[in-house]
Amino acid sequence: MRGLPGTACPFRLCTPCRQDLPANHSHCRCCALPIAYAGDELICGQCLKDPPPFSRIVAPWRYRFPVDGMVQRYKYNGQRAYARPLIQDLSTHLTLMLETHPERTPDLLLASPMHPARRRKRGFNQAADIAEHISRQSGIPWSADLVVRNRRTRPQRGLNREERLANLRGIYQVTRIPPASIAIVDDVVTTGATARSLTEVLLEAGAREVQIWALARTPG
Numbered sequence: 001m002r003g004l005p006g007t008a009c010p011f012r013l014c015t016p017c018r019q020d021l022p023a024n025h026s027h028c029r030c031c032a033l034p035i036a037y038a039g040d041e042l043i044c045g046q047c048l049k050d051p052p053p054f055s056r057i058v059a060p061w062r063y064r065f066p067v068d069g070m071v072q073r074y075k076y077n078g079q080r081a082y083a084r085p086l087i088q089d090l091s092t093h094l095t096l097m098l099e100t101h102p103e104r105t106p107d108l109l110l111a112s113p114m115h116p117a118r119r120r121k122r123g124f125n126q127a128a129d130i131a132e133h134i135s136r137q138s139g140i141p142w143s144a145d146l147v148v149r150n151r152r153t154r155p156q157r158g159l160n161r162e163e164r165l166a167n168l169r170g171i172y173q174v175t176r177i178p179p180a181s182i183a184i185v186d187d188v189v190t191t192g193a194t195a196r197s198l199t200e201v202l203l204e205a206g207a208r209e210v211q212i213w214a215l216a217r218t219p220g
Contacts, residue, residue: 013085018085020066021061021066021067022061022062022064022065022067023060023061023062024059024060024061024062024216024217024219025038025040026038026039026040027040027217028042028043028044028047029041029042029043029047029056030043030044030047030051030052030054030055030056030057031044031046031047031052031057031192032056032057032058032059032189032217033217033219033220034062034219034220052192052195052196052199053196053199053200053203053210054184054195054196054199054210054211054212055209055210055211056104056211056212057189057192057195057211057212057213057214057217058090058093058094058097058211058212058213058214059189059212059213059214059215059216059217060086060089060090060093060215060216061086061089061215061216061217062216062217062218062219063188063190063216063217063218063219064219067086067215067216068216069082070082070083070085070086071083071086071187071188071215071216074126074187075122075126075187076122078122078123078124080124080129083126083129083130083187083215086215086216087129087130087133087134087215088133090130090134090213090214090215091133091134091137091138094134094137094138094213095137095138098138104211105140105181106140106179106181106182106183106209106211107140107141107179107180107181107182108140108141108142108143108146108178108179108181108182108183109131109134109135109140109141109142109143109182109183109185109213110131110142110143110144110146110147110182110183110184110185110198110202111125111127111128111130111131111132111142111143111144111185111186112127112184112185112186112194112198113125113127113144113145113147113148113149113172113198114127114128114149115149125144126187127144127185127186127187128142128144130185130186130187130215131144131185134185134213140183142185145175146174146175146176146178146182147172147173147174147175147198147201147202148172148173148175149171149172149173150170150171150172150173171197172197172198172201173201174201174202174204174205177205177206178202178205178206178207179207180207180208180209181207181208181209181210181211182202182207182209182210182211183210183211183212183213184198184199184202184210184211184212184213185213185214186212186213186214187214187215187216188214188215188216188217188218189212189214189216189217189218190218191218195212198210199212
């Protein structure tokens, strides 16, 4: 592969390009970080010791080349075509998962909220873009306003896990009673700080289970 896939065929990938994508095989069921054993239903030692508030992270890809470049062009340059193959693959992965485990079907998809000022600057909320696509494929309703950001924060990019958690403390507000089961949709799970903060406010507001669905997971 000479460069990022998607330049010549932005809406689907040829077999060689697809084979170059870093699939997130052999990962922890809860945090989706790589583990040494095959499968995706095992739980890593850290999650056994300190279970996260969400039940699982579903992320088919690892956030490294070329997936990282595809997501960055989509997210920061507005070149949405680069993410279309990843979004479609996530939808297909979720369809297969829910066919096998229908009990995991959430009542609602929640696009990870973005502050209005940042959305105006970027031109779109990538999480809402992904959630809308999954909703069309699955029939699961989605929302971009069940949780809102009540203040603007500095960008999470470049912060470590502790800095991210501190940056997000107290910024989310639930606007109405949430349904029992929710899947938060985002582009990338990096440290899990956003996922943890959002899940905690949803559980406090009355949700019983929260999953995280994303295109990719930073492998640690």
